[in-house]
Amino acid sequence: MFIEERQQAIEKVLREQGKVRVRELSEMFQVTEDCIRKDLKTLENAGKLKRTYGGAILSQDYPLERDVIDRRNYHVEKKMVIAAKAMKLIREREAIFLDISTTNIELAKLIAKSNMQLTVVSNMIDILQLLAQNPKITAIGTGGIMYPTVNGFLGSAAIQVIRQYSFDRAFMGSCGIDMMDHTVTTLGVEDGLTKKAAIESSRHKYAVMEREKFYFNESYKFTQLDALDGIITDEFPDGSVQDMLDSLGVALY
Secondary structure (H helix, E strand, C coil), rough: CCCCHHHHHHHHHHHHHEEEEEHHHHHHCCCCCHHHHHHHHHHCCCCEEEEECCCCECCCHHHHCCCCHCCCCCCCCHHHHHHHHHHHCCCCCEEEEEEEHHHHHHHHHHHHCCCCCCCEECCCCCHHHHHCCCCCCCEEEECCCECCCCCCEEEEHHHHHHCCCCCCEEEECCEEEECCCCEEECCCHHHHHHHHHHHHHHEEEEEEECCCHHHCCCCEECCCCEHCCCCCCCCCCHHHHHHHHHHCCCCEE
């Protein structure tokens, strides 16, 4: 099989399955893993895919670049599973930070329905509107520059408010994990710097994200994995990812 034919075949597998593994492709085409990695790099340069830890996914099909308004109804059941797990970690009278995240919208719904007395700071308008329904919740907005695409506040003004607090727990959204250098990523610098401030102001830090984001990373790295206490997900990732997280002391929920 010629190189071009193999790469076309890899594209076909990607379209059918949504993601591929280097090891599996190596066995499928009877070539070395290094050969497959070169194929994936070529296809990534052509805009056909996005390389990930141990494989690749279809870059054009991944929904991370959608606005928050578009993502609210994406994978709702998975986000509800994640939110339920996160809710179990919260204790009475704690101070919580909820980052801009459609998963955190589901968590805010659970908090709003609870009977707990909490202080919750958020930079996302959707979350603040939900929490305001419960008189036992002290809901505090960061203010700052309003970004319509995320329906929330980012940047220096929001960061200044966040740094005034000492949070018991922070639940952070993510656009994916870079397994190569063990970092957590997001789309842009303003969001990344705001997230970083919240992490630095919190005793316990968690990323809330769907399983598929273990195999995808975005452009801005806002924290190292070992800075997190845990990652809350709908379904555990592959064993190799679990082993790596365990070695860094990052719990999976």
